[in-house]
Amino acid sequence: MEDLVESILDYIRADYTDYAIMINGEWGSGKTYFWNHKIKPKIEAMQVNGKKLTAVYMSLYGISNLEEISKKIFIETTQLMDKNLKKYMDASGVANIPEYAKTGLDMANFFGVTQNGDRLDYGQFFSTDDKVLCFDDLERANVDVIDILGYINNFVEHDHIKTIIICNEKELSTKLKNSNLEMKTFIATYLLDKENKLNIKTDKPMVERIRDTIEYVFDKANDYERIKEKLIGETFEYAPEFNYIINGLLMRYENYPDLIRFLRENTNLITATFNKSGTRNLRILKHALNNFKKIYDMVAKSYPNTNNRILQTMLIFTIAISFEIKAGKITKDKFVNINSNEEYKSILVSSRVFMDNRQFYIKEFDNNYYYNFKAEYRFFKFIEKYIRTRIFDMKVFKENMEVIRNTIDTSQLPGYKRLLTEEYWKIPDDQFDGVIEETLNDVKNGSIELIQIVKLFAYFIYFIKKDLIRYDLRTIKSVFFNGMNIASLTSSYCDNVEEELSQVAVEDDIAFEMQEVLIHFNEINLQLKDKMYREKAEEIFKCIPMKMEQFYDKFDKECMNVPIFKYYDSFQMFQRISCASNEDMVTIKEKLADRAKRFANEIEPEMPNIKKLKQIMDDYIDGKMPSIKIVLLQDFSNELGNIIEIYKQAQKVKILEGEEINEVETVEE
Numbered sequence: 001m002e003d004l005v006e007s008i009l010d011y012i013r014a015d016y017t018d019y020a021i022m023i024n025g026e027w028g029s030g031k032t033y034f035w036n037h038k039i040k041p042k043i044e045a046m047q048v049n050g051k052k053l054t055a056v057y058m059s060l061y062g063i064s065n066l067e068e069i070s071k072k073i074f075i076e077t078t079q080l081m082d083k084n085l086k087k088y089m090d091a092s093g094v095a096n097i098p099e100y101a102k103t104g105l106d107m108a109n110f111f112g113v114t115q116n117g118d119r120l121d122y123g124q125f126f127s128t129d130d131k132v133l134c135f136d137d138l139e140r141a142n143v144d145v146i147d148i149l150g151y152i153n154n155f156v157e158h159d160h161i162k163t164i165i166i167c168n169e170k171e172l173s174t175k176l177k178n179s180n181l182e183m184k185t186f187i188a189t190y191l192l193d194k195e196n197k198l199n200i201k202t203d204k205p206m207v208e209r210i211r212d213t214i215e216y217v218f219d220k221a222n223d224y225e226r227i228k229e230k231l232i233g234e235t236f237e238y239a240p241e242f243n244y245i246i247n248g249l250l251m252r253y254e255n256y257p258d259l260i261r262f263l264r265e266n267t268n269l270i271t272a273t274f275n276k277s278g279t280r281n282l283r284i285l286k287h288a289l290n291n292f293k294k295i296y297d298m299v300a301k302s303y304p305n306t307n308n309r310i311l312q313t314m315l316i317f318t319i320a321i322s323f324e325i326k327a328g329k330i331t332k333d334k335f336v337n338i339n340s341n342e343e344y345k346s347i348l349v350s351s352r353v354f355m356d357n358r359q360f361y362i363k364e365f366d367n368n369y370y371y372n373f374k375a376e377y378r379f380f381k382f383i384e385k386y387i388r389t390r391i392f393d394m395k396v397f398k399e400n401m402e403v404i405r406n407t408i409d410t411s412q413l414p415g416y417k418r419l420l421t422e423e424y425w426k427i428p429d430d431q432f433d434g435v436i437e438e439t440l441n442d443v444k445n446g447s448i449e450l451i452q453i454v455k456l457f458a459y460f461i462y463f464i465k466k467d468l469i470r471y472d473l474r475t476i477k478s479v480f481f482n483g484m485n486i487a488s489l490t491s492s493y494c495d496n497v498e499e500e501l502s503q504v505a506v507e508d509d510i511a512f513e514m515q516e517v518l519i520h521f522n523e524i525n526l527q528l529k530d531k532m533y534r535e536k537a538e539e540i541f542k543c544i545p546m547k548m549e550q551f552y553d554k555f556d557k558e559c560m561n562v563p564i565f566k567y568y569d570s571f572q573m574f575q576r577i578s579c580a581s582n583e584d585m586v587t588i589k590e591k592l593a594d595r596a597k598r599f600a601n602e603i604e605p606e607m608p609n610i611k612k613l614k615q616i617m618d619d620y621i622d623g624k625m626p627s628i629k630i631v632l633l634q635d636f637s638n639e640l641g642n643i644i645e646i647y648k649q650a651q652k653v654k655i656l657e658g659e660e661i662n663e664v665e666t667v668e669e
Contacts, residue, residue: 004236005038011234012043012053012132012162020163021232029164029280032136033236033248039164043132051130058134060141066151073133131161138167145172149227156231165232225357246270249286259296263289266312269373273316275305276368277323288322294392295383303401310404314383320369321387334361335384341403345421346377346455370448399433415439416448419459424468436469444479446486450528451494454501454521461513473513481520493528530567537567544588545580555591561599563606570612574620583634589636596643600650607647614640 011021025031040055042555047053058072133155141148155161246267253260263270274285292315299314321335338344370378374584382397413574415438418427427435439456442448448456457480463469464476494500540559543551554566565573577585595603617637624630 004238005042007234007236008039008164009042009046012046013048016160017162017233018157020165020231022165022169022232022235023238024167024169024235025238025472026170026280029238030282032224033282034238035136035164035166037135037248040127040134052550053130053132055132055134057136059136060143060148061137062142063148064142066143066147069148069151108132133161133163134166135163136166138165139169139172144575146227149231153227153231169235215348246274246285249282251291251441253293254290258300259293262296262311263315266315267310269316270319273319273369274323276371277320277327279323279327281323281327282324285319287326288319291322291387292318295386298392298397299401301334302398303405306401306404308466309375310377311374313378314380316369317378317385318383320365321384324365325387333583335388338362338379338384338398339381341377341379341381342417342421349421349423377498379648414442416442416452416456420452420455424459424463432468436463440479443483444486446483446489448483448487450484450487450491450521450524451497451500453480453487454517456519458514462582466493477513477516484517484520484524488524488528491528493532494525495529497522497525533562533564533567537564541568541573541576542565544576545584548580548584552587552591560595561602563603565603565609565613568609570609571616573609573613574616577636578620578629578633582628585632585636589639592643593639596646600646604647604650607644610640610644610647614644 008021008023011017023031023034035057040057043053043055056073058069059070059489063069133152134150135152138148139147152163152165156163173247202209250260250263250267253263270285271288277284278519295314295318296311299311324334338347344362348366366378380400382393385396386392413421415435418435424432443453443456457476460469460471460476460480461473464471464473536558540551540554543554558564577588580588614637617633617640621630621633621637
């Protein structure tokens with residue numbers, strides 16, 4: 001790094017130059033930090049030909065015309081000539097005018113510079129004979145790069161001003177190729193058509209022909225290379241010294257003694273995790289450390305005795321998840337469906353024990369960032385959610401921390417949880433038989449959630465085939481079947497079966513044994529679903545007629561696409577509706593009509609009960625003298641008839657679609 005600094009300073013010291021130099025490096029790699037802390041101080045400590053030099057820095061980010069560059073140079077140079085402003089800046093310890101002040105003031109009037117009321121040409125007013133110009137973010141300007149380089153060339157070639165350009169040439173190349181791509185494609189297609197080359201048969205694909213034409217007609221890359229060759233004398237590749245820069249990043253936490261001590265003690269972890277990210281983006285690391293400050297503060301405040309190993313793992317996870325999401329390596333929702341460390345480890349155990357590649361990314365993430373770092377708890381939902389959404393969820397935070405506090409010693413976990421969340425080979429031999437026996441007892445007693453019993457069965461088949469346990473398959477299957485029956489009395493319906501079971505791979509040689517258990521589970525799970533909806537129907541419909549606001553709220557949120565009428569007695573339903581106010585009868589009718597139009601297929605299973613409800617209404621109305629209530633019930637019955645027709649039409653469509661699918665399959669066969 002010092003060699004690079006000296007090479008740049010040699011250029012500044014040279015008596016005569018008619019070229020600029022370029023510092024090239026990736027976004028976020030610390031180029032601007034390098035300028036501010038390594039180059040600029042040394043330039044401003046120099047004297048050339050008896051003059052003290054001033055380094056003038058300008059970011060071209062968002063610049064939309066060349067006049068803005070002149071204005072920026074004018075502001076940066078003139079501020080050092082104005083005595084009053086300089087006195088104020090010295091007293092305030094400020095080296096540069098803040099950007100918001102520059103944009104919020106008419107700088108020409110501020111300095112008393114006018115030009116007879118005409119528009120000011122800033123280029124006429126700045127002095128640069130003792131200045132070193134630094135232009136940053138060349139690739140982020142909204143002006144044509146060729147025009148900017150031509151503009152800078154005036155300083156370099158005619159005024160011989162020492163000029164440094166900082167950029168990311170990789171992104172610059174992409175920008176040159178992709179600018180005005182739609183217009184270029186249109187013109188290239190037009191030219192190919194005019195030359196009768198659009199429809200001719202050739203081995204070269206159309207996309208490639210259009211691309212070649214674009215490069216031939218709009219070869220901006222070559223224009224850039226030509227002007228760069230003329231303007232840039234030397235290009236220096238910036239390869240940062242990360243230890244130095246990371247130490248600089250940590251200095252911002254000097255006012256937080258506990259945090260800075262922890263970060264400095266774990267600098268190697270920070271550096272290692274950064275390197276494992278495969279990027280050179282220090283900007284993401286800076287944001288990650290800032291996020292970790294919030295996490296560290298919350299843990300220290302609410303759970304001050306948290307194990308140091310857990311804090312280290314939180315640091316790794318915060319940096320890792322930041323890079324994975326913000327560097328665009330994954331979509332934000334990759335971890336959304338993992339809600340706990342237990343689920344995370346279940347996926348890892350399944351992928352390693354059964355060689356399951358369906359969760360390849362999670363396994364690679366773990367192997368990469370936690371390689372040679374042993375930690376039982378290494379997924380933190382509250383951190384993942386904070387990085388992904390910018391919301392620090394206190395409820396999830398407390399849930400995670402309570403689990404950590406209660407389960408940090410895995411030997412204290414129930415046996416079945418150790419099997420599901422810990423690779424079995426990590427269980428000592430003298431403990432393994434005990435874990436198996438404890439798990440079997442929990443299964444026999446039905447004290448494990450139903451879906452977890454299914455997962456455990458896959459492991460027991462595996463252990464039997466590996467001769468790790470001395471049970472025959474028939475005995476184990478009987479134990480698990482009976483355990484599932486008992487567990488069904490206390491278990492809840494599982495509505496994400498596929499997602500849950502995806503955490504456990506099922507190899508081909510155990511798939512047959514799993515079939516019976518899966519069939520039995522599905523039968524019980526459907527019974528639990530019916531039980532859940534019966535309870536929900538009772539809870540919701542008992543709000544009619546006395547608690548209508550609660551009914552409307554619950555019905556809208558929970559029942560619009562659920563066949564809830566299937567689970568409630570039709571006669572009781574009629575009694576409740578008929579006791580409701582006239583206004584509520586109309587509202588319920590309209591809700592049912594709207595619901596049928598939107599979710600006909602989903603709520604089709606309730607059609608028999610809807611038919612019964614209509615028949616009960618018709619029997620009640622029959623022979624009665626008209627009244628408002630009777631008329632409204634008649635309207636309600638008529639609407640139920642319309643709903644039944646909607647159901648029938650939906651069924652016909654499903655039947656026709658099924659026939660079409662069968663016809664296609666027959667043709668393919």
